[in-house]
Amino acid sequence: MVTTRTTRADVVAAAGRMFADKGYHGTSMRDIGRAVGLLGSSLYAHIDSKEDLLVEVVDEGARLFLESARRAREAGGDSRSRLRSLIVGHIDVVLDHLDVVRTYLNEARMLDPTHRARVVAARDSYESIFRDVLGQGVAEGAFRDDLDPKVASIMVLSVLNTVERWYHPDGYLGRDELVAEIWRFVGDGLS
Amino acid sequence: MVTTRTTRADVVAAAGRMFADKGYHGTSMRDIGRAVGLLGSSLYAHIDSKEDLLVEVVDEGARLFLESARRAREAGGDSRSRLRSLIVGHIDVVLDHLDVVRTYLNEARMLDPTHRARVVAARDSYESIFRDVLGQGVAEGAFRDDLDPKVASIMVLSVLNTVERWYHPDGYLGRDELVAEIWRFVGDGLS
DNA sequence: CCTACCGATCGGTAGG
DNA sequence: CCTACCGATCGGTAGG
Numbered sequence: 001m002v003t004t005r006t007t008r009a010d011v012v013a014a015a016g017r018m019f020a021d022k023g024y025h026g027t028s029m030r031d032i033g034r035a036v037g038l039l040g041s042s043l044y045a046h047i048d049s050k051e052d053l054l055v056e057v058v059d060e061g062a063r064l065f066l067e068s069a070r071r072a073r074e075a076g077g078d079s080r081s082r083l084r085s086l087i088v089g090h091i092d093v094v095l096d097h098l099d100v101v102r103t104y105l106n107e108a109r110m111l112d113p114t115h116r117a118r119v120v121a122a123r124d125s126y127e128s129i130f131r132d133v134l135g136q137g138v139a140e141g142a143f144r145d146d147l148d149p150k151v152a153s154i155m156v157l158s159v160l161n162t163v164e165r166w167y168h169p170d171g172y173l174g175r176d177e178l179v180a181e182i183w184r185f186v187g188d189g190l191s
Numbered sequence: 192m193v194t195t196r197t198t199r200a201d202v203v204a205a206a207g208r209m210f211a212d213k214g215y216h217g218t219s220m221r222d223i224g225r226a227v228g229l230l231g232s233s234l235y236a237h238i239d240s241k242e243d244l245l246v247e248v249v250d251e252g253a254r255l256f257l258e259s260a261r262r263a264r265e266a267g268g269d270s271r272s273r274l275r276s277l278i279v280g281h282i283d284v285v286l287d288h289l290d291v292v293r294t295y296l297n298e299a300r301m302l303d304p305t306h307r308a309r310v311v312a313a314r315d316s317y318e319s320i321f322r323d324v325l326g327q328g329v330a331e332g333a334f335r336d337d338l339d340p341k342v343a344s345i346m347v348l349s350v351l352n353t354v355e356r357w358y359h360p361d362g363y364l365g366r367d368e369l370v371a372e373i374w375r376f377v378g379d380g381l382s
Numbered sequence: 383c384c385t386a387c388c389g390a391t392c393g394g395t396a397g398g
Numbered sequence: 399c400c401t402a403c404c405g406a407t408c409g410g411t412a413g414g
Contacts, residue, residue, distance in 0.1 A: 006383090025216035026301060029409060041410075042383045050409065083381075106297065110217060134381070143381040148372070151364075154357055155350055155376045162349035173342075181339070185346045189380035190274075190325070190334040197399090220393060232394070233399045241393065 006036050008046040013099075015053040016060075020102035024054050024110040054107060055115050061104025062122035064093045069129040079137035084183060086130060090160045091179055095169065102164050127153050156186050197227050199237040204290075206244040207251075211293035215245050215301040245298060246306050252295025253313035255284045260320040270328035275374060277321060281351045282370055286360065293355050318344050347377050 014035040018027040029050055030040035047053055072085035094101050108119045134149040134156075143152075159182055167178060205226040209218040220241055221231035238244055263276035285292050299310045321344040328334040334343075350373055358369060 023214055023216055023301065025214055028407075030407085039384065040408090041385085041387095044410065045383060110214065137381070144379065147381060151372050152376065152381060154353075155373070156381075158353035159346055159349045162345075162353060166345055181342050182346070185343065185380060187380045188335065188382055189376060189378045190328070190338060190343060190347075191379055219391075221391085230400065231392090232401090232403095235394065236399060 006038060006046070010036050011043055011046045012053060012056050012060075016057040016099040016103050019054065019057060019107050020099040024103075024107045051112065051115075054103070054111060057100055057103045058108045058111065058115075058119055061097070061100045061108075062119055062126075064097055064100065065090065065104075065126050066122060068093050069126055073129055073133070078142060079133050079140050080142045082133050083130075083137065086133060087156075087160065087182060087186070088179055091163065091175065091182070094160070094163050095167075095175060098164065105161055105164060127157060130156060159186060197229060197237070201227050202234055202237045203244060203247050203251075207248040207290040207294050210245065210248060210298050211290040215294075215298045242303065242306075245294070245302060248291055248294045249299045249302065249306075249310055252288070252291045252299075253310055253317075255288055255291065256281065256295075256317050257313060259284050260317055264320055264324070269333060270324050270331050271333045273324050274321075274328065277324060278347075278351065278373060278377070279370055282354065282366065282373070285351070285354050286358075286366060289355065296352055296355060318348060321347060350377060 011032065015027070015032050018031055018035060021027075022031075028040065029043055032053070033040040033043050036043075068089035069086060072082060072089045075082060075085045077085075104119075108116060111119065130153040131149045134143065134147065134152050137143040138145060138147050138149065163178070163182075167173070169175075173181070202223065206218070206223050209222055209226060212218075213222075219231065220234055223244070224231040224234050227234075259280035260277060263273060263280045266273060266276045268276070295310075299307060302310065322340045325334065325338065325340040325343050325347075329336060329338050329340065354369070354373075358364070360366075364372070
C-alpha cells in the first residue's frame with residue numbers, strides 16, 4: 001500500500017465528512033487533521049482558514065444541486081417529466097454526495113453573512129427552477145389548477161431534503177424504490 | 192420597570208433560543224449568560240453543566256410532540272380526522288415553541304449516546320403514532336390501499352418538520368392557511 | 383508537513 | 399450571583 005501526499009481536495013472532503021457528522025463548530029482543525037493523518041496546524045499549508053473549508057463544502061453543495069437542476073430543465077419533455085428529472089437529479093446528488101449535502105443543508109447558516117447570502121441566493125435560484133416547472137405544469141393542466149407553485153415547490157423540496165435524515169443506502173429501500181415512493185407521494189399524496 | 196431574579200427556566204429558555212440560532216457548539220456559556228444578564232460562571236448556580244441545558248431543551252421538545260400526538264390519538268373520529276388532528280397539533284407545537292423545536296430537530300444529535308438514544312426512542316414513538324393512524328386509514332379505505340404507512344409517515348413528517356426552516360409567522364401565509372396547504376398537499380399531492 | 387508556540391476562549395470551580 | 403481563577407482546547411503563525 002502506497003501512502004500518497006495529502007491534497008487540498010482530501011482536506012476539503014474530510015472537512016465535509018466531519019462537518020456533516022459533528023457540525024462546523026463541533027469540529028476542530030485538529031479533528032480534520034487527524035482524519036487525513038496530519039496535525040491541525042499542517043492543514044494551513046493547504047487552506048487559509050477553517051471557514052474557508054466550510055465555504056468550499058457549502059459552495060460545492062450549491063453547485064451540485066444547481067447543475068443537476070439545469071440539466072433537468074434542459075432535458076425537455078412535458079412539465080411532468082421535467083419534474084421527475086428534477087427529483088431524480090436531486091436524489092442522486094443527495095445519495096452520491098451525502099456529506100457535502102448534509103453540510104450544505106445544516107451548516108450553511110454558520111457562515112458569515114456575506115457567504116451565507118450567496119448560499120441563500122443559490123437556494124432561491126434552485127427552488128425557482130422547481131417553481132417554474134410546477135407553474136408550467138399547472139398551465140399545461142398536468143397538475144391541479146388551484147396549485148400554488150411557490151408553496152408546492154417548498155413541500156416537494158421538504159420531502160427531498162429530508163431524505164438525508166432518514167434514508168439508509170443499505171436499508172430495504174433501494175434508490176429507484178426511493179424515487180418511486182417520493183414520486184408517488186408528491187404526485188398523489190395519501191389518496 | 193422591576194428587574195426580577197433569573198430563574199432556571201429563564202436560563203433554559205435562553206439556551207434554547209441560542210442553540211436554535213447558533214447551534215449547541217456555536218453557543219458558549221458566556222453567550223447564554225449575557226442573554227439573561229449574568230456572567231457565564233453564574234449559570235452554574237442554576238444548572239450543573241452545559242449539556243444539561245441541551246438535554247432539558249431537547250426533552251421538552253420530545254415531550255411537547257408526544258403529548259400533542261397522544262391528545263390527537265385520543266380525540267376520536269375516523270382516521271382522516273385523527274390524522275388532521277396530528278397535523279394541526281404538530282404545527283401548533285412548531286409555531287408555539289419554535290426555539291425548542293429547532294433545537295430538538297437540529298441539535299439532538301450533539302447529545303452523548305445515552306441521551307441521544309432516549310430522543311431517538313421518543314421520535315420513533317411519535318412517528319409510530321402517525322404510522323398507526325395511516326395504517327388504520329388504509330384499512331378503513333380512507334387512503335390508497337397500496338400506501339406503505341411506514342414510508343408515508345416519513346413523508347408527512349418531512350413536510351411538517353421542515354416548516355421550521357421556511358415558515359415566517361409574519362408572512363403572507365397565516366397558521367390556518369399553512370395547515371390547509373399542508374393538508375391539501377399531504378392528501379392530494381400535486382394532482 | 384512538523385516543531386514549537388501564540389493569545390483567546392472554552393466549560394467549569396472555590397469561596398464568599 | 400460575582401470575583402478570581404483553573405487546565406484544556408481553540409484557530410492560527412513563524413520558521414524550518
